[in-house]
Structure formats: C-alpha cells, structure tokens
Amino acid sequence: MAATQHTLRTAATIARMEWRLEWRQGHQLAAVGLFAVASVYVAFQASDQRTSASAWTAMLWLVHLFSGFTAIGRLFDRERSQVRRYLQWTAAPLGLMLGKLFHAVITTTALTGIVLGAFVLFLGWPVGIESPGKPGLLILGAWLGGLSMTTTLVFVSAVASQVRGGSGALGAVLGLPLLIPQLILATRLSRGALGDEPWTMLVEYPLFLGALGAGTATIACILFPYIWRE
Amino acid sequence: MKGGWNWIWKGSSIALLAYVILRGFSTPLQPGLVSATPSQLTLEEHTLTLLAVGQPFARENAQASDFELVLRSGDQLLATVLTDVQPHAATAKVRIPSTLPSRALDAFLFTPDAGTLFLGNACFVEDAAKGDIPTEFRAQAPAEAAPKLGFSFPYQPNIMESIRNLLWHVPMWFAMFFIMGLGFVASLAQLRTDSVKWDLRAEAAVRTGVIFGLLGLTTGSLWARWTWGAWWVSDPQLNGALVTVLLYSGYLILRAALGEDDRVGRLAAVYNVFAFVMLVILLMVLPRYTESLHPGKDGNPGFNSYDLDNSLRAVFYPAVIGWGALCYWMYTLRLRMNRIAYSLLSR
Known part of the structure; x- marks a missing residue:
C-alpha cells in the first residue's frame, strides 16, 4: 500500500516536473510546434492546390509521425545526465514511467491539435473533398493513432536513451518499424473517416488502436524497471 | 558414446530435408x-x-x-x-x-x-x-470414377505447381517462431537471473531467427508473384511479417549500438521481450481480424486444413521437423561462437 502510494506520488511529481521544465525551457515545446507547422507548410507547397482525401491522410500521418518523433524522442534525454543518479535513488521506477507516459499523453494531445489545426489552415478541411465524411471519427482517429504511437515511442526512447554517447537517430531506427502497425491502422481509419463507409464498419480500428496503445504502455511499465536498474 | 545423440538428431534432420527436397520436387501434381x-x-x-x-x-x-x-x-x-x-x-x-x-x-x-x-x-x-x-x-451426371493417380500433390487453382513452396515457406516461418520463442524464454530468464549465459542464448536465437525470417519473406515473395501477381502486396499478414523482421533487426542494431556496455544483456533482453509480444500481436492476432489474401487466417496461421491432403502431409510434417531441427542446429553453432567470443573477451 505504501509502495503504491509512493509510486503514484512519484508519477504525479514527475509529470508536474516535466511540465514545469517544459514551460521554463519554452524553446523545446516551441521547437516541436515549429517543426509540425513547418512540415505542414511543406506538405501544402508540395501538394498543389487540390488535395485528394488519400493524399490528405498520407501527409497528415507523415507529419504526425515525425512530429511525434521530435516530441517524444527526447523524453528521456534529461536522464542521460546526473539527474539519472538522483532519480534512481529517490524515484520508484514505475512511478517515473507513469509520470513520463502521462506527460507524453498530454504532449501528444496538444500535438494532435497543432497538426490538425495547421492542416485545416493550410490544406483545408478534408471532409467534403470527395464525400461527406465523419469529422468526429477523423479527429478521434488522429488522437488515438497519435497516442498508440506515443506509448511505443516512450518505450523505445527509454531503451535508446540508455546507449551511452548515442544520438536521437537510434530511437528513430528502432522506433519506425515498431510504429508501422499503428500507422496502418490509423491511416485506414482516417481514409475511412473521409470516405463513404458507415462508421459501424470502422469501429474496430479505434478499438485496435486503443488496445495497441494500452498494451504497449503496459509492457513498457512492466519492463521499465529492468531498463532503469543500474 | 559421447555426443551420440547429437549425431542422431543432426543426421536425421539432414536425412529428412533430403527426403523433403527429393519428394517435394519429384512428386507429380494432380491434373487440373x-x-x-x-x-x-x-x-x-x-x-x-x-x-x-x-x-x-x-x-x-x-x-x-x-x-x-x-x-x-x-x-x-x-x-x-x-x-x-x-x-x-x-x-x-x-x-x-x-x-x-x-x-x-x-x-x-x-x-x-x-x-x-x-x-x-x-x-x-x-x-x-x-x-x-x-x-x-440437359445432361445426366455420369458416374464418378475413383482417381487412380498414385502419390501426387493436390491441384489448387492459381497455386498449381507452386504448391511445393509449402514445404519451404511455411516450415521456415514455423522454425522462426520456434527459435524466437526460445529467444523470448532466454530473455525472460536473463531478466530474472541477470546472467550472461542466457544473454548469449537470446542473441544466438534472434540472429538465427532473423535469417529464417528473411528466408520466409523471400519464399513468400516468390509465391506472391506467382499466385497474386506482385512481389509484394499490402496485406496484414505480410505487413506483420515484414515488421517482425525489421523489429528483430532492430534488436541486432541495439546490441551493436550498446557495444561493450555491461548492461547490454539486460537492455537487449528488455527489447527482445517487447519484440516477441509484438510478433505475437502482429502475426497471430491482427491478421485474424482484418481481411487478408493470405491463407490460414482462421485457425492455423500457415494453411487451411483443406489445403493439405495426405500426400502433402507425408512431406509437410517431415519438412517442419527438418527445417526446425536445422534451425536449432544453426542456433547451437551460433551459441558456441558466442560462448567462445565471450570467454576470450572476458579473460
């Protein structure tokens, strides 16, 4: 009981600390936002003026994927330094992981908002390009797809951050193949949400995405203590 | 006699594979x-x-x-x-x-x-x-005569002579599952005991498994070209297979990146456990719930029961055992290399 409380308190503290640091060092948050918006602008310039629904989803997920990498890939960077020593003595590993996951979920939610907003601003609202779509399902899919990518990325960046003298490239190399299933599900869901199918045909995709996200988060929580132990 | 059992199972696996190759290529196909x-x-x-x-x-x-x-x-x-x-x-x-x-x-x-x-x-x-x-x-249905074909492989539309690939493609994936499962168990034991001997086993298993995964992809791609008309199609089973092989290549890259770090065993084991869980999800769970061209979605992932008749079974089961034994043999060789390298490096 005391251990659980300690874990939960650690989680809350870590999440709060992450947020404060993000706000104080505003440049990192701004960097992610800038990356997302600039990528959308590149997509806008590259796509001519008329964007088809499938091109819209393809670009949405490319931008979402790489923004996710820049946002989550550096999640454990601070733990490369002496901070790691300190946290190893004071924090419960599971609590640390939960705090990081919580922080990643908040970041991804904000990122989904930024990416979708930028897409609508530059490339137009896709619903109605080819058929009356399902905007609610599109937004839900973007969010859930982002979340299920994020939980995997948290795990991968936790592993990659253990490599001494490693760079962010290793996280990308390890992470990309792991994200293909999530991306396949998410792009199918988005295409379906922009198409004619009734939403009952698509309901399995959000369920799968949610299950994948929850599953990878659980495995990450179970395995993290082994990564963390010196 | 020391090592007698080793000679028996290694010799049997070669004999089985020789039988599979000879029988697999010499058996005629039923007319269709x-x-x-x-x-x-x-x-x-x-x-x-x-x-x-x-x-x-x-x-x-x-x-x-x-x-x-x-x-x-x-x-x-x-x-x-x-x-x-x-x-x-x-x-x-x-x-x-x-x-x-x-x-x-x-x-x-x-x-x-x-x-x-x-x-x-x-x-x-x-x-x-x-x-x-x-x-x-109109016509009346004539009396059917029982076929007198001897030992022959069944004719399947589209698949035709390429049905012989069943003796290569499917057992190779079975062998890959088997050896990756072994690696998974070794990694779990590594996490429990933190002992290097399990890490050497896990590394050997994954390295062998990646080879069999690549062989499975190659034979599958050849088969897809013949039956579906393209070297690669976007299909849940194929996506899962490719991602699995990429995932385990990531394992080898992670090990290489960690280099001489003394935590390499534990971190690699963590990644391997994660990778095996993803393998089960990707190859056993997801393809069952989405539409797939690949046979065997319901039940066994390799084939449907109606694809196999007795003549095919007589060669397919030896092929499964033969490839599995060869895979395990390759694993033991790699394990010996790992052990020698470790003892030389830690002297």
Missing part, C-alpha cells in the same frame, strides 16, 4: 483444368477447348468416348459432345440454349483414371435469358 477457350460464348454451337496442367489426365490415343464433359449453370447440367482428348487438353462441341439459370458455366470433366476435373466459371454466356435449360440440352 486451367482454362477454357473461348471463354465468352454466344447462343450457337461452339467448339470448346479445355487445357489442363499437372499429370496427364488421359493417355496418348485415349478414346473420347471414355470421357465426359458436362457444363453446369446454376444447379442444372448442360450436355456436350467430346470430340478429342489429348493428355493435357480436351475438345468438345456444345450448343448453348437461349435460356440458362446462370450465365456463368462451370466445367466438369469426368475421366476414367484421374477422377473428375473441375473448372469454376469456365465460360460466360453473354446473351442468355434467365430460365431453365430446355430438356433436349
């Missing part, structure tokens, strides 16, 4: 119809030619009267008159009535020695009205 020309028919008399592959279904100089060709439309049979029968072809005259229950015609070729050959949707009649076949056009 592949095409009917012309495939578009009009309401008149036609000369219909059916072509077959596999073993010959008729001897040279066979009598056409011993054979019978019947076309099926809906649930009614349309009579034809066979004029010529060759080892791999049959020619028949057929008159198309003006009314048919269905415009698609299935062909049944009754043979005295090779059983009944079937070709679904052999031809289409464009301008037939819907209705019963008039009685003078």
